[in-house]
Amino acid sequence: MTVASAPGKIILFGEHAVVYGRPAIAVPVTQVHADVEVAESSRPGIWIHAPNVDLDVELNTLPSDHPLAAVIHNLFFGLGISPHPIPSPNGRGSKGEGLGITINSTIPVASGLGSGAAVSVALVRALSSALGHSLTDEQVNVFAYEIERLHHGTPSGIDNTVITYAKPVYFIKGHPIETLKAGRPFTLVIGDTGISAPTKQSVADVRRLWTKNNLRMEQVFDEVAQLSLMARRIIESGQPEMLGDLMNQNHAFLQEMTVSSPELDALVRAACKAGALGAKMSGGGRGGNMIALVTPETAEPVSRSLLAAGARRTIITQVA
Numbered sequence: 148m149t150v151a152s153a154p155g156k157i158i159l160f161g162e163h164a165v166v167y168g169r170p171a172i173a174v175p176v177t178q179v180h181a182d183v184e185v186a187e188s189s190r191p192g193i194w195i196h197a198p199n200v201d202l203d204v205e206l207n208t209l210p211s212d213h214p215l216a217a218v219i220h221n222l223f224f225g226l227g228i229s230p231h232p233i234p235s236p237n238g239r240g241s242k243g244e245g246l247g248i249t250i251n252s253t254i255p256v257a258s259g260l261g262s263g264a265a266v267s268v269a270l271v272r273a274l275s276s277a278l279g280h281s282l283t284d285e286q287v288n289v290f291a292y293e294i295e296r297l298h299h300g301t302p303s304g305i306d307n308t309v310i311t312y313a314k315p316v317y318f319i320k321g322h323p324i325e326t327l328k329a330g331r332p333f334t335l336v337i338g339d340t341g342i343s344a345p346t347k348q349s350v351a352d353v354r355r356l357w358t359k360n361n362l363r364m365e366q367v368f369d370e371v372a373q374l375s376l377m378a379r380r381i382i383e384s385g386q387p388e389m390l391g392d393l394m395n396q397n398h399a400f401l402q403e404m405t406v407s408s409p410e411l412d413a414l415v416r417a418a419c420k421a422g423a424l425g426a427k428m429s430g431g432g433r434g435g436n437m438i439a440l441v442t443p444e445t446a447e448p449v450s451r452s453l454l455a456a457g458a459r460r461t462i463i464t465q466v467a
């Protein structure tokens with residue numbers, strides 16, 4: 148039996164602008180994760196069991212563009228493995244027995260916490276290793292990015308990267324990966340609007356805005372890029388309390404990009420009123436999650452205020 152796990156993630160700075168080549172910062176969120184187990188199965192074929200989404204099916208009965216089928220087919224193709232006959236975990240083609248893949252995830256779907264990328268990363272790791280291929284992080288990241296591309300059209304690659312490496316990253320599309328070390332740990336409260344919103348939609352809307360008002364949007368992306376750059380220096384130099392103001396500024400630019408929402412704005416206001424040092428929406432927007440920068444003392448009061456202001460749930464997480 149082979150197991151693999153991948154964390155959730157949250158974007159601290161630079162979402163959307165990152166699609167246009169500007170830097171962004173993202174960190175793993177280990178309180179939520181996707182877990183995959185691959186074992187031999189007495190049932191012939193490749194069986195996918197994902198209780199979260201009520202799925203118990205043989206691979207070939209899924210449409211090839213189904214998110215889970217796409218990961219598996221891509222991996223087989225990339226590794227030069229023919230799934231017929233089913234490759235067995237011990238490396239020999241097997242006739243009767245099959246593989247059982249069990250997928251569990253505590254990451255809410257379509258909420259900016261990277262649920263799709265985390266499942267892809269864990270699935271690629273568990274399945275490749277069950278079939279006797281040990282992949283580097285770089286290879287896992289390439290597979291996970293391919294799947295993001297299938298589902299999001301023009302993803303920057305930030306989700307799969309931060310989740311594959313499970314470390315804070317300073318990310319610029321197409322550049323070598325740069326991990327970040329926080330000079331001093333800091334605490335975030337993540338507040339979930341409970342509204343699932345497809346990133347593809349908000350990314351497409353920003354593109355329309357960018358096409359219509361190119362000059363202004365390019366300025367906005369440049370301003371956001373400066374925020375990400377400053378944030379990186381602040382994080383590395385261990386003065387995280389200075390991030391709050393930058394988060395507020397980043398949120399205002401995301402509002403201008405039209406990707407915030409009344410619910411996200413309400414949670415951002417509630418967090419600041421309860422003593423957060425700053426707050427912003429995070430990820431694709433229009434729903435999903437927001438983040439607030441807190442001290443160990445304000446973490447609980449901010450979390451309570453978010454729940455009172457309508458958050459479906461909160462997560463308190465430390466960036467170390």
Ligand code: PMV
Binds near residue numbers: 166260305350431
């Ligand atoms: O997956 P989400 O919702 O956290 O958003 C990804 C961040 C975007 O910048 C909006 C899109 C991208 O591909 O980088």
